Amino acid sequence: MAAPMEHVTAVRAGLERWVREYLEGGEARGADEVRRVSELFREPQFREAADEHIFTLISQILSRALQEIQTRIVTSDPAGEHWCHLSAECFRCLRNACVQCPPNQDTIRNMGLIDTATALLQVFSSSGSSQESPLVAFRCGLQFLGNVAGGNRASQNSIWERAFPHVFLTCLTHEDDKVSAYGSMVLYTCMDEDKVTDLLEPANFTIALGVISAYSKWSDAEWLHLIVTDCFLRCPELVKQMYASQSHADRITLLELILSKVSEKSPLTDREQTNLQQIAEFLSDCFQKQCQAVLKLAAPGYCEEEEEALVVIRLLDLLCEMTSDADHLGCLQRCPGLLGTVIDTLRLTHLVGKQSKNVFTSTHTASLGSDLTHAAVGFKAHLIRLIANLCYKNRENQDKIHQLDGIPLILDNCSIDDNNPFLNQWAIYAIRNLTEHNEKNQEQIASMERQGLADTSLLESMGLHVEERDGKLLLKSVKKK
Numbered sequence: 001m002a003a004p005m006e007h008v009t010a011v012r013a014g015l016e017r018w019v020r021e022y023l024e025g026g027e028a029r030g031a032d033e034v035r036r037v038s039e040l041f042r043e044p045q046f047r048e049a050a051d052e053h054i055f056t057l058i059s060q061i062l063s064r065a066l067q068e069i070q071t072r073i074v075t076s077d078p079a080g081e082h083w084c085h086l087s088a089e090c091f092r093c094l095r096n097a098c099v100q101c102p103p104n105q106d107t108i109r110n111m112g113l114i115d116t117a118t119a120l121l122q123v124f125s126s127s128g129s130s131q132e133s134p135l136v137a138f139r140c141g142l143q144f145l146g147n148v149a150g151g152n153r154a155s156q157n158s159i160w161e162r163a164f165p166h167v168f169l170t171c172l173t174h175e176d177d178k179v180s181a182y183g184s185m186v187l188y189t190c191m192d193e194d195k196v197t198d199l200l201e202p203a204n205f206t207i208a209l210g211v212i213s214a215y216s217k218w219s220d221a222e223w224l225h226l227i228v229t230d231c232f233l234r235c236p237e238l239v240k241q242m243y244a245s246q247s248h249a250d251r252i253t254l255l256e257l258i259l260s261k262v263s264e265k266s267p268l269t270d271r272e273q274t275n276l277q278q279i280a281e282f283l284s285d286c287f288q289k290q291c292q293a294v295l296k297l298a299a300p301g302y303c304e305e306e307e308e309a310l311v312v313i314r315l316l317d318l319l320c321e322m323t324s325d326a327d328h329l330g331c332l333q334r335c336p337g338l339l340g341t342v343i344d345t346l347r348l349t350h351l352v353g354k355q356s357k358n359v360f361t362s363t364h365t366a367s368l369g370s371d372l373t374h375a376a377v378g379f380k381a382h383l384i385r386l387i388a389n390l391c392y393k394n395r396e397n398q399d400k401i402h403q404l405d406g407i408p409l410i411l412d413n414c415s416i417d418d419n420n421p422f423l424n425q426w427a428i429y430a431i432r433n434l435t436e437h438n439e440k441n442q443e444q445i446a447s448m449e450r451q452g453l454a455d456t457s458l459l460e461s462m463g464l465h466v467e468e469r470d471g472k473l474l475l476k477s478v479k480k481k
Contacts, residue, residue: 004049011040012054019057031089034061038089041096050097052107062090062116069123084133087120091140098147105152114148114155117141118162125170135176142171142182149189156190164190164198165207172210177221180214184223187211191227196235208232208242212250215257228254229261234271236278243286248307255283255314262321262328277331280322284335287315291345297376298349298358310375316382323389333394339387343406346383350413353380362417374419381420384410388430398438407434407444 011033018033037054040046065087069080094113097104108114124138145163149156163186171183187207199208211232215224232238239258243251258279268276293308319338322328332338353360359376387410391397401407414427435442 004045008049015057031086034089038093047097047101058090059111059113066120081133084137088137088140091144095144095147105148105155109155109158114158121167139178145186160190165204169210172214177218180218181221188223188227191231196231212253216253228257236275239279240282248311251311252314255318259318273327280328280332284338288337288341298352298360320382320385333390339390339397342386343404381423381426384430385426388433391433398434402441
């Protein structure tokens with residue numbers, strides 16, 4: 001380590017001379033010496049050889065910069081721009097020094113540089129300046145906070161105490177995509193289960209809502225995505241409170257983020273599974289309360305601004321995905337009222353589609369089916385998919401469908417429909433699940449075939465046929481040749 005130490009000592013001496021002249025002169029005259037330290041700290045061996053005195057010098061520069069910027073940036077003094085450049089270079093130096101180097105992280109934190117950095121960030125965020133230099137300094141300061149927090153719980157707590165919630169909220173609502181990205185990176189890095197709970201406080205709740213609003217604007221922001229899927233979903237109460245407080249557009253964004261988490265199919269801990277089950281039960285209740293809003297899509301004057309119907313569609317998508325996973329299926333099969341609501345919604349949309357030509361009308365032409373981006377595409381198919389999942393190996397729900405006269409309704413929807421891709425396949429799957437080890441449901445379908453209410457070719461497409469034995473009608477599987 002002799003050579004790196006000697007190199008660091010030489011650079012430190014140059015920085016010390018520059019700081020002495022610069023502080024005495026009272027003007028910022030270039031940042032070459034600070035930039036030299038920044039470049040040096042790109043290499044691990046030099047980061048590890050850094051001593052406390054270098055960070056003391058950087059601290060002196062940033063403290064002076066804070067004093068100058070607070071005055072000059074407000075009055076639009078041209079010198080303020082150079083102080084912003086200097087601050088940005090100091091942040092780059094600290095950012096590089098913290099990369100995979102806990103000793104430097106601890107030294108920098110203990111010297112109070114996190115305090116100075118967050119104070120400068122507040123000045124930059126509130127300046128309202130259109131100049132590039134405060135914006136660049138803002139970005140670099142956030143990068144520094146992200147690196148000093150990485151893997152260091154003490155630094156994470158320190159940042160949280162000083163930057164939460166004002167700095168984070170500023171980043172989430174900022175017009176610059178990099179500020180939003182870097183700010184959300186720091187937020188994610190600092191957040192743990194206790195801090196997620198902090199968001200339930202009324203004064204802090206705007207942060208949770210701000211994450212969703214920011215993601216709606218920057219949908220490719222990975223850190224915002226992770227904040228929701230890895231942090232917010234740990235707290236079902238937070239998810240419930242967010243949903244209740246959001247606009248329809250933000251609800252759709254939240255549901256899509258939950259859907260992305262559920263679709264991962266990754267192994268869950270017992271705690272994660274419990275949390276998602278609580279969220280699933282809540283979303284089931286939301287679907288039951290809001291489901292009839294989807295009928296707005298059939299109105300002639302419907303326009304895309306009627307977003308409540310889109311919320312219902314996303315809720316259905318999510319319930320379908322959750323019931324396709326054994327981890328969540330059981331709790332949703334037991335949800336009071338869910339199966340009945342799904343049957344009622346299928347019956348209503350089916351009836352509306354028959355009364356007039358609209359988005360719920362079955363079609364075999366290109367007139368409606370060609371518009372596969374329309375909100376209602378696949379809705380009835382997903383209703384039947386959810387029915388099928390809820391009845392999977394569940395005798396109570398099988399019998400409930402019988403009581404609700406749902407089997408004829410499902411059979412009536414078992415056809416090719418351009419507006420509902422895979423409708424026929426989901427109906428076949430539903431009938432399979434409804435009749436598995438359930439003689440009552442088998443007998444009902446067999447009786448319908450005898451009366452001409454069930455199309456024989458339809459049953460054959462499902463791999464079923466009706467036999468009469470000893471005066472009884474039996475529904476049997478067709479043996480493959």
